[in-house]
Amino acid sequence: MKVKFAICLLIALVGLPVNxxxxxxxxxxxxxxxxxxxxxxxxxxxxxxIVTVAGMFADDFHxxxxxxxxxxxxxx
Numbered sequence: 001m002k003v004k005f006a007i008c009l010l011i012a013l014v015g016l017p018v019n020x021x022x023x024x025x026x027x028x029x030x031x032x033x034x035x036x037x038x039x040x041x042x043x044x045x046x047x048x049x050i051v052t053v054a055g056m057f058a059d060d061f062h063x064x065x066x067x068x069x070x071x072x073x074x075x076x
Contacts, residue, residue, distance in 0.1 A: 035061065035069065042073035 028034065040054045051071075058069045 035065075035067075039070045039072050042071060044073070046073075 040058055042051050042054050051073075054071050058071050061067070061069050
């Protein structure tokens with residue numbers, strides 16, 4: 001019984017289309033959000049990994065778009 005279920009599940013999952021590709025565009029789209037005008041806020045009570053990840057995200061954003069997002073908050 002479990003084998004039949006696993007086979008049916010596998011067949012169903014193989015048939016699903018994969019549309020995980022994202023497009024990064026320099027032109028704004030009607031429902032887009034302009035992240036170039038925002039900043040990432042961290043708090044002094046946040047775990048140090050949160051501050052690290054915020055900085056890493058800002059670096060990645062700069063590499064992809066060429067625009068900088070400031071990381072602001074206490075102890076940054």
